[in-house]
Amino acid sequence: MRSQSNGTQLKVMITREQIARRVEELAADISRDFAGQSVIFVGVLKGATIFLSDLARHSSVDATFDFISVASYGDGRESSGEVRLNKDVDTPIEGKNVILVEDILDTGLTLSFLRKLFLAHQPRALKIAALLDKASRRVEPVNADYVGFVIPDEFVVGYGMDYAERYRNLPDICVLPPELA
Numbered sequence: 001m002r003s004q005s006n007g008t009q010l011k012v013m014i015t016r017e018q019i020a021r022r023v024e025e026l027a028a029d030i031s032r033d034f035a036g037q038s039v040i041f042v043g044v045l046k047g048a049t050i051f052l053s054d055l056a057r058h059s060s061v062d063a064t065f066d067f068i069s070v071a072s073y074g075d076g077r078e079s080s081g082e083v084r085l086n087k088d089v090d091t092p093i094e095g096k097n098v099i100l101v102e103d104i105l106d107t108g109l110t111l112s113f114l115r116k117l118f119l120a121h122q123p124r125a126l127k128i129a130a131l132l133d134k135a136s137r138r139v140e141p142v143n144a145d146y147v148g149f150v151i152p153d154e155f156v157v158g159y160g161m162d163y164a165e166r167y168r169n170l171p172d173i174c175v176l177p178p179e180l181a
């Protein structure tokens, strides 16, 4: 199956229907784990925005949103190896239930950096939700509590994820072939 962006045909790895079903399951897990409690969904800009909005809308917890921004990838495919915080949360997280929402867990550098940073602020609970997990690429030992799909080592775009800021609006998760990178 193929998905189209401005005339470019990309191979679909995960369809919008598969994404929708899995995100509903993750939201049900979160609703069960935090029943009767408040949760701050903290999205990592910009790739996690679509995932966060679907995840939050399908969960029944008392929710607020916040966003952080980090720099790790440049405009290319490879991580620079260092992570920098560009935008912090707007509200204090001490004593709160926090779910960090990320598009892809790849080397783990970003989430291991964020996990340490957040734990230093003493949240009541800290969980990680990652839509995709490229488990074979892990450098830092970090795992997500809620994982959508474990995927092979291919560069993917769509459903919020980009290559050089493009393709975020594709409804399916697609493989970006090397010749387009």
Ligand code: IMP
Binding pocket: 047, 072, 073, 079, 102, 103, 104, 105, 106, 107, 108, 109, 110, 111, 154, 155, 156, 157, 161, 162, 163
């Ligand atoms: P990590 O720090 O290596 O785990 O990288 C996490 C970040 O790298 C993700 O939040 C994405 O922004 C980016 N990334 C890793 N793999 C991909 C991909 O296949 N497509 C788009 N972005 C990716």
